[in-house]
Amino acid sequence: MTKAQHIDWLLSLADDALILGQRLSEWCGHAPALEEDIALSNIALDLIGQSRALLSHAGRLEGAGRDEDRLAFFRSDREYRNLLLVELPNGHFGDTIARQFFYDQFALIRYTHLAQQTFDSEVAAIATKALKEVRYHAAHSAEWMIRLGDGTELSKARIQESVDRLWPFTGECFQEHTILDAAIASGAMPDRSRAQNTWNESVGAVLNQATLTKPEGSWKQSGGRDGLHTEHLSYMLAEMQVLPRLHPEAKW
């Protein structure tokens, strides 16, 4: 992996966490129950923490003086490397949970590998901590998938709809991509087809327990890793970045 690829790879990891954390933080104060305000904020906090560590690492490796905030607040949507899945609007609670469930299952596989790889020891340390957090996130989202799937008629219909709607965005997790291919070749990322099989199995098992139907389609939405996003990301960044961009001189 070249240095540029290495940095891009780190940004892809950091951006997934940051963008999903930012989305989840929108729930704070608006969740279906106080317990979920707390749980969703907690998950958002973990994700933001992961992104900070990864961004700082990317900035140091780059050596151009960009710190976590410079990278978070002064990159445009075309420079963001996150999955499209994580930037999608929150929708209703079921949409948020389904999005989280698909991502958590992916993050679990990815961080398990990242914690063990020897290509980048700093990432291994970050991943070891993150893995503990992601295990809790994955348990939380899987439990909700099951509750909503096997709850009432209404909740089952709603969460099935969320699953169906989000499904096309899950393929991007395992899509071929120059930078990720280089990371796989260096041993930094898990083998693609093995990771995808594991994901399919664990997602299938939870959907099954939730009495939900796993969608069949293999049609994929992608582009996030290359900075080609949905229409939503630019709005999200406009909101997130407004203050540092308005006061570029200021320290906070």
Add this chain to the structure above:
Amino acid sequence: MDENERGMEPYLCGESFHAMDLNQRFEDYIAADQKIEAKDWMPDEYRKTLIRQISQHAHSEIIGMLPEGNWITRAPSLKRKAILLAKVQDEAGHGLYLYSAAETLGANRDDLMDALIDGRAKYSSIFNYPTLSWADMGAIGWLVDGAAIMNQVPLCKCSYGPYARAMVRVCKEESFHQRQGFQIMLNLSEGTDEQRAMAQDSLNRWWWPSLMMFGPNDESSTHNEQSMRWKIKRFSNDELRQRFVDMTIPQVELLGLTVPDQDLKWNESTGHYEMGPIEWQEFFDVIAGNGPCNKERIAARKKAHRDGDWVREAASAYAQKMNAKATSNQTHAA
């Protein structure tokens, strides 16, 4: 403490007690600085007053999440975002402890929540003001959480055990919030001209509403005397307000900012700051529902609750199914 060692037990199993004795023993018990626990006898009025006070406090925590939640997605650095998110999350936790404390008195969280979203319940009026800039995250933490601490620290020693214990946890976290809020103000006051102006503007807008958080002047305040005797209120509104001003003015000076009170002056002989008159009309207007954000706050709470109906219903339907399964498994096993 063992259930039997609890001081309240004797007057429940005395031989010839009647209501007068119970009341007297209750008053004596509180006068002796003993804690009342959930299962102890208490006068209806004590129970009602506490439920009202605790649930209003719980509602304030929950509504208070909204004005600060308004800036989480726009926090200007990732560190500030994390701190603010954690703070607002703490407030949700405070709401939870306090609803639980109210439940020990026989209230029900769902009913309390309904009262809040139907507009029947009160909460701290300060949260009916809008958060217009990032500096408001500083001013709220510093002044609003600061005022809340002034009000709440004495409640850590209030006569009702579950409330007192909840307040101990809450106050620890509130003092973090207060420090973090002050940090934001300090950071802004040492920053660019625009940042300083932002901090001053925010202090201008939050100063008087913060002073109003202590409630009306002592002369015009109701239910004070009984609550003081019952030790569920321990200092008067004016005493607490004075303490707050005395504590805060040196901090304002440290920030190099000024409070929007031309009459404010140090009184050498009393050792206290004197403040100008408070616009009580504004206070009563906001309480009456005419503050800038009353309708929005309740509407946001109501929307969250209504949008969550199907989720909570699903969770309880699922829990029921699982219980039924567990019961039938037990029957089969037997």
